[in-house]
Amino acid sequence: xxxxxxxxxxxxxxxxxxxxxxxxxxxxxxxxxxxxxxxxxxxxxxxxxxxxxxxxxxxxxxxxxxxxxxxxxxxxxxxxxxxxxxxxxxxxxxxxxxxxxxxxxxxxxxxxxxxxxxxxxxxxxxxxxxxxxxxxxxxxxxxxxxxxxxxxxxxxxxxxxxxxxxxxxxxxxxxxxxxxxxxxxxxxxxxxxxxxxxxxxxxxxxxxxxxxxxxxxxxxxxxxxxxxxxxxxxxxxxxxxxxxxxxxxxxxxxxxxxxxxxxxxxxxxxxxxxxxxxxxxxxxxxxxxxxxxxxxxxxxxxxxxxxxxxxxxxxxxxxxxxxxxxxxxxxxxxxxxxxxxxxxxxxxxxxxxxxxxxxxxxxxxxxxxxxxxxxxxxxxxxxxxxxxxxxxxxxxxxxxxxxxxxxxxxxxxxxxxxxxxxxxxxxxxxxxxxxxxxxxxxxxxxx
Ligand code: XIL
Numbered sequence: 001x002x003x004x005x006x007x008x009x010x011x012x013x014x015x016x017x018x019x020x021x022x023x024x025x026x027x028x029x030x031x032x033x034x035x036x037x038x039x040x041x042x043x044x045x046x047x048x049x050x051x052x053x054x055x056x057x058x059x060x061x062x063x064x065x066x067x068x069x070x071x072x073x074x075x076x077x078x079x080x081x082x083x084x085x086x087x088x089x090x091x092x093x094x095x096x097x098x099x100x101x102x103x104x105x106x107x108x109x110x111x112x113x114x115x116x117x118x119x120x121x122x123x124x125x126x127x128x129x130x131x132x133x134x135x136x137x138x139x140x141x142x143x144x145x146x147x148x149x150x151x152x153x154x155x156x157x158x159x160x161x162x163x164x165x166x167x168x169x170x171x172x173x174x175x176x177x178x179x180x181x182x183x184x185x186x187x188x189x190x191x192x193x194x195x196x197x198x199x200x201x202x203x204x205x206x207x208x209x210x211x212x213x214x215x216x217x218x219x220x221x222x223x224x225x226x227x228x229x230x231x232x233x234x235x236x237x238x239x240x241x242x243x244x245x246x247x248x249x250x251x252x253x254x255x256x257x258x259x260x261x262x263x264x265x266x267x268x269x270x271x272x273x274x275x276x277x278x279x280x281x282x283x284x285x286x287x288x289x290x291x292x293x294x295x296x297x298x299x300x301x302x303x304x305x306x307x308x309x310x311x312x313x314x315x316x317x318x319x320x321x322x323x324x325x326x327x328x329x330x331x332x333x334x335x336x337x338x339x340x341x342x343x344x345x346x347x348x349x350x351x352x353x354x355x356x357x358x359x360x361x362x363x364x365x366x367x368x369x370x371x372x373x374x375x376x377x378x379x380x381x382x383x384x385x386x387x388x389x390x391x392x393x394x395x396x397x398x399x400x401x402x403x404x405x406x407x408x409x410x411x412x413x414x415x416x417x418x419x420x421x422x423x424x425x426x427x428x429x430x431x432x433x434x435x436x437x438x439x440x441x442x443x444x445x446x447x
Contacts, residue, residue, distance in 0.1 A: 037070030039336025046296035117172035167215035202234030208246025234266035271312030275384035328442030348446025382442030397426030
C-alpha cells in the first residue's frame with residue numbers, strides 16, 4: 001500500500017510540474033483513455049485480469065499486463081490448497097509475488113478465494129464439524145491478515161450453490177458438516193479479520209435471472225437484512241455458445257445492486273472469435289456501465305494461450321498478445337479510443353455510429369470520425385459486423401477486410417485531413433441475412 005500511494009503521489013506531483021511548464025503529458029506515456037484500465041477509470045471502474053505468478057517472468061505477458069490492466073486477481077495462488085496445504089502451515093510466496101508486482105505498478109488486487117469446495121486440500125475434508133469450523137475461521141483470519149490493507153475486495157465464499165433448477169446449496173464439506181449458517185459465519189469472521197476489505201460472494205451461472213441466481217439473491221437479501229457483513233457480489237461470467245451472455249444480464253446486476261451491494265464482474269471470458277465474440281464482450285461492458293454500483297470488470301487471464309479454456313480462445317489478446325476484435329470493442333464500449341497517440345496527450349480522434357436508413361433486408365450505417373485537439377492527416381477505424389451479416393457497399397472511405405470478412409478496416413478516401421475538432425463521415429450498407437445487430441466499432445487511430 002505504501003508503495004502504491006507513494007507512486008501515485010509522485011506521478012501526481014510530476015504531472016503538476018509538467019502542467020506548470022505548459023506541458024500536458026508525461027513524455028512517452030500513452031494518452032489517458034487508450035488502454036482498458038485508463039478507459040475504465042475514466043468511467044469510475046477498474047479493469048482487471050487474473051494473473052498467474054509463473055508467467056511474471058515472460059516479458060510480453062508482463063508488458064501487456066502492465067499496459068492494459070489496473071487490477072489483478074491471483075488465478076490460483078490465494079486458494080486454500082496454495083495458501084494452507086497442510087493444517088496451520090501457511091505458504092504465501094506465490095500470492096506475494098503477484099501482490100508485489102501489482103503494488104510496484106500501482107495496480108489494485110482482488111482476493112480470490114477464502115472458502116470454496118474446490119482446490120481444497122484433502123485434510124480439510126477429513127475434519128469433524130468442530131474442527132472444520134475452527135479450521136475455516138482460522139484460514140480466513142490468517143490469509144486476510146497476511147494481506148491486510150492490500151486487497152480491495154475478497155471473494156469470501158465461492159460457488160456455494162448447486163447448478164440446475166433447484167436453487168439448493170451445493171453439497172460441500174462446509175454445507176454438510178456446518179449447515180446453512182457457514183456462509184454467515186465466514187463473512188463475520190472475514191469482517192473481523194480485515195475490516196477494510198470489501199467482502200464478496202462469488203458464483204457462476206448466476207449472471208442472468210434464474211433459479212441459481214434467485215437463490216443467491218435471497219441469501220444476500222437475508223444477510224443484508226440481518227446485518228451480516230457483505231459488501232459485494234461477484235458474477236464470474238464465463239460464457240460460451242452453450243451459455244451466452246444472458247439477455248437480462250444488466251437487469252440481474254441491477255437487482256443485486258438494489259439490495260445495497262456492489263456488483264463486480266469477476267472472471268469474464270467468452271469463448272469464440274471475431275465479431276460475435278467482440279459484440280458479446282461489448283454487451284458485458286455496456287451492462288456494467290449501465291449499473292452505477294457495478295464497480296469493475298476482471299477478465300480471467302491476459303492471453304488466450306494461458307486461458308483455463310485455451311481451446312475456446314476466450315480472452316482479449318491472442319496467443320501472440322495481439323489485440324483481438326474483442327479488445328477493440330471493450331475499449332470502445334468503455335469510451336476509450338483505439339490507441340492512436342498523437343503525442344499531444346489526448347485522443348487523436350474519436351468515432352460514433354448511427355444507423356441512417358433501414359429496409360427489411362438491409363440497413364445503412366454511418367460512422368463519424370472527429371479529430372481531437374490537434375489536426376490529423378489520417379484515421380483508421382474498424383467496423384465489425386455479426387455473421388451472417390455482410391457489408392455490401394461503402395462510401396467516403398477505403399475499406400480492407402480480414403480473412404473472416406466480418407471485420408472491415410476503414411481508412412480515408414480523400415477525407416483524412418481534419419483540423420482540430422473537425423469531423424468527417426463514412427458510410428456502408430449491411431445486408432442483414434436475418435440478423436439486425438448493430439456493428440461494433442473499434443476505436444479510432446489517428447495519424
Ligand atoms: C480456475 C483456474 O483458472 C485454473 O487454472 C485452475 O486449474 C482451476 O480454477 N471459477 C473460479 C476460478 O472461481 O477460481 C476458477 O479458476 C475458474 C472457475
